Amino acid sequence: MMMGDTFGSSFANLFFLCATIQQIFPNDLKIAINEFLISTIQQLSFFQRFSDRFINFFSPYVVITFCEYEDYRYNHAFAAIETYLGAKATDKAKHLRASQNKDSKGLVLKRDETRVQDEYEGIRVWWETETDSIGFITLKLTFHRRSRDIVTNSYIKYVVEEGKSIEDKNKKMKLFTNNPSSHWGSSKTSLWRYIDFEHPANFDTLALEPKKKEEILNDLVAFSNGKDYYKKIGKAWKRGYLLYGPPGTGKSTMIAAMANLLNYSIYDLELTAIQNNSELRKLLTATSNKSIIVIEDIDCSLVLTGNRKKKESYWTRLRKDGQQGEEEEEEDKSFVTLSGLLNFIDGIWSACGQERIIVFTTNHLAKLDPALIRRGRMDMNIELSYCTFEAFKILAKNYLDLDSHPLFEKIESLIKETKIAPADVAEKLMKKNREIDADESLEDLVQALERRKMIQRDQVDEHKDKKSYKQLKAFRMLF
Ligand SMILES: Nc1ncnc2c1ncn2[C@@H]1O[C@H](COP(=O)(O)OP(=O)(O)OP(=O)(O)O)[C@@H](O)[C@H]1O
Numbered sequence: 001m002m003m004g005d006t007f008g009s010s011f012a013n014l015f016f017l018c019a020t021i022q023q024i025f026p027n028d029l030k031i032a033i034n035e036f037l038i039s040t041i042q043q044l045s046f047f048q049r050f051s052d053r054f055i056n057f058f059s060p061y062v063v064i065t066f067c068e069y070e071d072y073r074y075n076h077a078f079a080a081i082e083t084y085l086g087a088k089a090t091d092k093a094k095h096l097r098a099s100q101n102k103d104s105k106g107l108v109l110k111r112d113e114t115r116v117q118d119e120y121e122g123i124r125v126w127w128e129t130e131t132d133s134i135g136f137i138t139l140k141l142t143f144h145r146r147s148r149d150i151v152t153n154s155y156i157k158y159v160v161e162e163g164k165s166i167e168d169k170n171k172k173m174k175l176f177t178n179n180p181s182s183h184w185g186s187s188k189t190s191l192w193r194y195i196d197f198e199h200p201a202n203f204d205t206l207a208l209e210p211k212k213k214e215e216i217l218n219d220l221v222a223f224s225n226g227k228d229y230y231k232k233i234g235k236a237w238k239r240g241y242l243l244y245g246p247p248g249t250g251k252s253t254m255i256a257a258m259a260n261l262l263n264y265s266i267y268d269l270e271l272t273a274i275q276n277n278s279e280l281r282k283l284l285t286a287t288s289n290k291s292i293i294v295i296e297d298i299d300c301s302l303v304l305t306g307n308r309k310k311k312e313s314y315w316t317r318l319r320k321d322g323q324q325g326e327e328e329e330e331e332d333k334s335f336v337t338l339s340g341l342l343n344f345i346d347g348i349w350s351a352c353g354q355e356r357i358i359v360f361t362t363n364h365l366a367k368l369d370p371a372l373i374r375r376g377r378m379d380m381n382i383e384l385s386y387c388t389f390e391a392f393k394i395l396a397k398n399y400l401d402l403d404s405h406p407l408f409e410k411i412e413s414l415i416k417e418t419k420i421a422p423a424d425v426a427e428k429l430m431k432k433n434r435e436i437d438a439d440e441s442l443e444d445l446v447q448a449l450e451r452r453k454m455i456q457r458d459q460v461d462e463h464k465d466k467k468s469y470k471q472l473k474a475f476r477m478l479f
């Protein structure tokens, strides 16, 4: 490489000399000198080619180049390698460049140096950045020829994958929702529209039995690290979760926590805005990897369940908050069928994209067709139920910063006997004005629990009365 540089500069000097000669010498002399110089250039270029081959033949080093553009197309491996090298060098580099583009979460630091040395499985490699006269960048990887197998078989793959995973971590998450299919025709409207997803929910603040929480967390982490495993067992890299339970028990909050944990974008699929199964497939093929596809209130969305009344989803409300003034067209019927949805999950689903999670939520598990929730489709059925004392303690810590309090004992016994959703508990614990202290919030909660306990006891009594009246009637009819 050094030889190349030296000859490059001597050529430039010779050409410069030719140009100067053109201006200062008489014609005959000009021709003679030029001929001499041209033959020198030819000899030098022959010598350079020969010497390059000679050096390459004897040099123990191999060079692989990665161009920014290959056949006029952007080379995505190049971007991943750049990111990897950037991250690699920023630890030690003294000169860094900081930038932020619209898709990255925060500032991205990149090295401002052209050479980086790297080590991998005991071998050493060198990366060099070269920029040509029109600004295209080439990355050159140099290594000893005895490391050829490691570099070509695993090092390059490792660098590209590491780079991509760093890119994914830096990427802003997005919340997508499907545009009504009647709008798809116009060139400006794409199938999905999105806003940046910035939800603070996480598994630490989620009020849930610690054991259950750990089980879900482990499952998600194993899934996201399971690329090789899924490949080995010959299964598409996807996972289905069914979240069921009464309103306000944290189903939507859990989806947000999942997205934040894995850094996945969310696709909130509104089945009522599409006409048929083929539109469903189109939507699926337009989703990206590393995403969570959510169908909320699945029992209200499918034609087979009979109830097609649209319930505005949590995500629609969230998106509306972030995108005011956007027109929303609601269609009150859907012709997506159960078999279409099953194909969406199993058929074409398996063949397009990977690392995807599908989540269904429902308030009424019993209303769902068993085919939809059988094992293999929905890999995990998660019940989110009324608030337990364990869950309350997490909420008390989140909202009031309390680990214990004299009222905790009373709350524990009341919570055992009462059905209250975590959303209602959270509402009581939330300080509406800064003056209200923790004691007042907890008192408020105790009163709410006592009221609820009484109402629920009355409802049980009424139910029992009705039951015994029916039994009495049946008894009278018999005799
Ligand atoms: N398990 C929980 N942990 C922490 N906060 C919760 C939990 N459940 C509910 N909340 C609080 O209550 C609010 C409403 O909860 P969320 O929207 O997740 O309920 P949901 O189960 O999706 O209800 P729905 O069935 O009506 O859609 C959340 O914004 C959150 O603040």
Ligand SMILES: [Mg+2]
Pocket (backbone or CB within 6 Å): 251, 252, 253, 296, 314, 361
């Ligand atoms: Mg919800």
